[in-house]
Amino acid sequence: MAAHEHSHSHTLGATGAVLRRAFFLTLIILVVEVVGGIISHSLALLSDGGHVLTDIVALGLAWFATLRAEKPPDARNTYGYHRTGILVALVNAVSLILIVAWIGYEAVGRLRHPEPVTPWIMFVSAAVGIGINLYIALGLRAEGGANLNARGAFLHALGDIGASVGVVIGGLVILLTGWQYADPLISLAIALLIAKGAWDLLGETVDILMEATPRDINVAQLVRDVIRVPGVEDVHDLHIWSIAGGRRILSAHVQVADNRPLAACDQLVDQIHCLLCDGYTISHTTLQLERQGCALRDLYCGLPDHAHASEHDHVHDDHDHWRDALPTQASG
16 A cells, blocks of 8 residues: 655745735725625625625635645644634535525615615725725735635635625716615625625535545546556546545555566556646545455445455445446547
């Protein structure tokens, strides 16, 4: 059994500093927009504050993940502390869905009984948000190419700029026409934006907690790529999961084609690992090399229910060999 982890050299400290600064600047935006929304009676501005809260969640988790990445695993937490951020993300996703429900309820009430809004306060509060988010986006842009968390935070900042522009448009409509319905309608549009982000976050966290295969990984193609490595004859008992966003793990049994010396096996494992890391961003792999393979070489193997089964006994359901299970693909 061989386990390898591929490390990418990048400045975690610099990325963490950028994310920390963006986190506290976004807190300022939240305070400004909530206070401005209360004073101006603008539901759109309060809704944009809810959208800013999603940015704070994203930035906080990204910052937390960067800090956790700097802390090595220990005897009790052998994978480190990355899963803590996933639990926090689950709670935040549910909270954001509740915020969306509140915004929707308030917007329906405003559509039935419009309330007067003070446009100039909307302008000032939204302008503060636009200015700070532009500064944050410029700071994150340099880190986004090498760090997935920073790239995601950069996209959140751009989305918040768009939401603030929507608030400004709503304020202009009210100022020029006096049409108070613009405020709740803009708030509903922002609520939909929050709902999409919250639902995506919820789906991602549930997938990680269920140890599901990351959605962007084509398992059939991955197996075909590994089989193409010289010396590999079969792949089975394959498991792919993620312990946190961007931290993927794979374990598998790999049947080698012939009797190979230990040095050649090590080279084969390194070759497979580099393939998985570069092609599928799987940073941690555990590969068990076998000469003849298990009794049933299914792509996904499980232990039988009876208590005295050996670790290499596999479920004897009507499983076909992985080659029959994979979709056919034209050569070329």
